[in-house]
Amino acid sequence: MRRKKNNNAFGATEERDFFNSLYRQEEGLDDFTSLRFQRCLMLLVIIHLFLVFPAKAEAVRIKDIANVEGVRENSLIGYGLVIGLNGTGDKTGTTFTVQTLSSMLKNMGIAVESNAVKVKNVAAVMVTSKLPPFVKTGSRIDVVVSSLGDATSLQGGTLLLTPLKGADQQVYAVAQGPISIGGFIGGKEGDSVQKNHPTAGRVAEGAQVEKEVGFSFMNKERFNILLRQQDFTTALRVSKAINTKLGMEAAATAIDSGTVSLQVPDPYKGRLVELLAAIEGLEVTVDLPARVVVNERTGTIVMGDQVRISDVAVSHGNLTIRVKTEFQVSQPPPFAPEGSETVVVPQRQTDVKEEEAQILVLKGGTTIGEVVRGLNAIGVTPRDLIAILQAIRAAGALQAELEIL
Numbered sequence: 001m002r003r004k005k006n007n008n009a010f011g012a013t014e015e016r017d018f019f020n021s022l023y024r025q026e027e028g029l030d031d032f033t034s035l036r037f038q039r040c041l042m043l044l045v046i047i048h049l050f051l052v053f054p055a056k057a058e059a060v061r062i063k064d065i066a067n068v069e070g071v072r073e074n075s076l077i078g079y080g081l082v083i084g085l086n087g088t089g090d091k092t093g094t095t096f097t098v099q100t101l102s103s104m105l106k107n108m109g110i111a112v113e114s115n116a117v118k119v120k121n122v123a124a125v126m127v128t129s130k131l132p133p134f135v136k137t138g139s140r141i142d143v144v145v146s147s148l149g150d151a152t153s154l155q156g157g158t159l160l161l162t163p164l165k166g167a168d169q170q171v172y173a174v175a176q177g178p179i180s181i182g183g184f185i186g187g188k189e190g191d192s193v194q195k196n197h198p199t200a201g202r203v204a205e206g207a208q209v210e211k212e213v214g215f216s217f218m219n220k221e222r223f224n225i226l227l228r229q230q231d232f233t234t235a236l237r238v239s240k241a242i243n244t245k246l247g248m249e250a251a252a253t254a255i256d257s258g259t260v261s262l263q264v265p266d267p268y269k270g271r272l273v274e275l276l277a278a279i280e281g282l283e284v285t286v287d288l289p290a291r292v293v294v295n296e297r298t299g300t301i302v303m304g305d306q307v308r309i310s311d312v313a314v315s316h317g318n319l320t321i322r323v324k325t326e327f328q329v330s331q332p333p334p335f336a337p338e339g340s341e342t343v344v345v346p347q348r349q350t351d352v353k354e355e356e357a358q359i360l361v362l363k364g365g366t367t368i369g370e371v372v373r374g375l376n377a378i379g380v381t382p383r384d385l386i387a388i389l390q391a392i393r394a395a396g397a398l399q400a401e402l403e404i405l
Contacts, residue, residue, distance in 0.1 A: 140209070311397070329342060
């Protein structure tokens, strides 16, 4: 079969001759002109590569964008004591720490009065962890230890035996072990050095699972796949990819924007692990709505490539008000009346500066990248850009969701 000739693209020979001719034209130019010529040539090569190798939408695995319904972690929490601190524990006025220590000693057969207990080497803590799905009795999991009172550091401490409960108030694990805080604090008040956060740490594999979470998995005939980011298009693509893999027309059905229901085929009855292993590796192209996320506290702006702008004109100018106060000393002149005193007189100066606003016209269909480049060209700061995006959204010209954190 004869291949149709493409008149809009260079062939390999024509492309080589074109670039060779450009290099020949560089000969005889001065250094400055040659440098500019090389930069233009590099830009031309980059544009050529973008035309030859156009960007493609990235496909991701189903396991990276979805979960199987019921297969999830469970949160655990417990209250315990950390001992062995070098004077960095809770203060004496921390009542619950004193009461907990006294109760623990009484359970061990040691009678002690609460008002006689010193807790500077002890800290009350909350212990949290995640119980993974399908974990078995005897398995070990990590725990996070966080100070509950006014301890200044958990460095060098050891967590005493702490039961960890679930939402049903049943004990699923017990935790104990030395704490790693990943930092330190040293020195005295007014002259101290601190690295990271010393009042929270981890105990690696510090909890042992004592009770399993019941979950019937192998006998299921139908289960749901839940998308982490709900989208109708993505849900439909997931169902089509699964049906193509299984060679069936309606094994997987998109119920809504976040759920794909899968009927277990007869060949996979009792072999759900093999079925899920075959499904979770399938690649699909994710489609998400256009969204602009703004964090006004830090001045951070994150935008997707699908964001578009309608016809709009933007005029933005800063108004700066500066109040400056200088304190001057007023002394009484010679031979002043008796009782005259030297006083401090504040001198305040107020300046108001309004920058000249520049107008930027944005045409319909403009991408958000072009908007940012245009606004940066007129000297807009990130915080100004946040205000401009909010105003464009209020004017109805921003074709995207604007989410402010």
